[in-house]
Amino acid sequence: MAEPSLVSGGEEPEERAIEAALRPKHLDDFVGQQRVRRQLSLVLEASRLRGRSADHVLLSGPPGLGKTTLAMIIAAEMNAPLRISSGPAIQxxxxxxxxxxxxSEGEVLFLDEIHRxxxxxxxxxxxxxxxxxxxxxxxxGAGATAIPLDLPPFTLVGATTRAGLLPGPLRDRFGFTGHLEFYSVEELELVLRRSAxxxxxxxxxxxxxxxxxxxxGTPRIANRLxxxxxxxxxxxxxxQIDARAAAAALDxxxxxxxGLDRLDRGVLSALVTKFGGGPVGLSTxxxxxxxxxxxxETVAEPYLVREGLMGRTPRGRIATPAAYEHLGLPLPPDAPFAYSATLFGPGSAPAADDDANDAEFLTDWN
Structure with missing residues (x-):
């Protein structure tokens, strides 16, 4: 079992109380996600003017970007009680x-990981x-009877890290869908200033x-660091913490x-030094x-791919020129990204993450 990572987007149980203290309580205090904030503000204001519960809200995006915080803010903005549960708990x-x-009438029900x-x-x-x-x-059996039960109007806020796993009929019943993006360094600085x-x-x-x-690019990780x-x-x-002190601490x-940790660098280093930059299968x-x-696949690879340090092809993982540069290694003339460009065309990126190719990604190419 892998040890907990300092730069994992997941939330550890012992840090929930601290995170709760650092969470903003109102939409105006929420940093970043300007598009989602603007749209959500309009939805909430319109529901207040109508004197009715807000439409159901679906929030999607990687962990640690503020989905739970926004659910709490929705309840606070509507001056309504909040009930919290999760998909895995409802079997x-x-x-x-x-x-x-x-x-109760007007209550906000928050279901985390609703796709589960x-x-x-x-x-x-x-x-x-x-x-x-x-x-x-x-x-x-034959004696079963369905008893209809009327419910008071309520607002469901669903959060998911994998919106594609939600069935269409469920996804279509949400009145507002917001996708949270990774934060820029400037936005994270604002988050850190508030937390400090x-x-x-x-x-x-x-x-x-x-x-x-x-x-x-993740506020939860920023607060943890x-x-x-x-x-x-x-x-x-x-x-007083300056750049030198912060760098020494994080080093x-x-x-x-x-932002790479031990596991990330280990994966990248193995790919470059042991397998010549790939392509190499995930299991190997x-x-x-x-x-x-x-x-x-779930902890190290997403960030390495997003940062352009690793590519995924039908034959396996490959290292990019940025990986060699980050590790301080010379760029070999027969690096695998040259093969990738030949396979997918000049100037094209490595193959995208396609579920249809997952079986091939799991194949070892030694």
Whole structure:
């Protein structure tokens, strides 16, 4: 089992209380995601003017970008209570019926990872979202009876990291869909400035830039790194954190200037030094770094591909020129990206992440 990563977008249980304290409480305090904020503000304002519950909202995007925070803000802006649950916790239609039947009028129901909800519960949610009604089945077999149960108007806020796994009928029942994008360094600096104020930290502008540049475009990671820098500064009795102090702290935690951690660099280094830049299959690459293929594919690979350090082709993973540059290694004349350009045409990028090719990605090409 892989050790927890400092630059993972997932939320660790022990940091939830700290994250809750750093979360903005109102839409005006939420940093970044200007397009989604503007659209969501209009939806909420219109519902207030109508005196009705807001339309159901679907928030999608990678972990750590603020989906849960926005759900809490929606409830606060509507001055409504918030009920929180998750898709994996709802495995039976009865579980969902119990939650829905206990909602009060205007309440906001937040379902995290809604794509992982069971199919029977999902089908019950269709009618609840559209008609504010559910049918409770009593009995079994020929004697089963469906009892209709009217629900008070409520707002469902669904969050998902994999919107493509949501069935069309469920996705179409949301009145507003917002996709959250990764943050720029400038936006992350604003997030860090706000968090530093709440944590009573003295950080220079260069210090904020240093932390933001290593945060993978994700506010949750930025706040996590800021807390680790705070710990380092406290132990070393540094009152004001500048770029040098921030860099020293994060170097100690093995987070480099691009935000790569030990696993990321291990994958990249193995790809370049052990396999000549590829192409190499996922299983072989995972064995080389001593990790499970799922860990490499879900934890390390997305960021490496997004940063242009790794490419995916039907024959396996390949290193790009940026990977050699980041590792400080000379560029070989027979590097695999030349093969990729030949295969996909001049100037074309490596093959995109296509689910149809996943079986080929899992094949070892030694």
């Amino acid at each position: 039976h239609a009865g579980d969902l019926a119990a939650i829905l039947s206990s909602l 909800m069971s199919r029977p519960a999902e089908e019950m949610l269709y009618m609840a979202m559209e008609d504010f009604r559910v049918d409770i089945v009593v009995g079994k 104020g709440l944590l009573d930290l003295r950080v220079t502008s260069a210090g904020f830039t240093e932390v933001a540049g290593r945060s993978r 800021l807390r680790r820098v705070r710990d380092w500064a406290l132990v070393h009795r540094i009152e 100690m935690y093995e987070v480099d200037a691009k 690459l995972a064995i080389a770094v001593g990790e499970e293929p799922e860990t490499v």
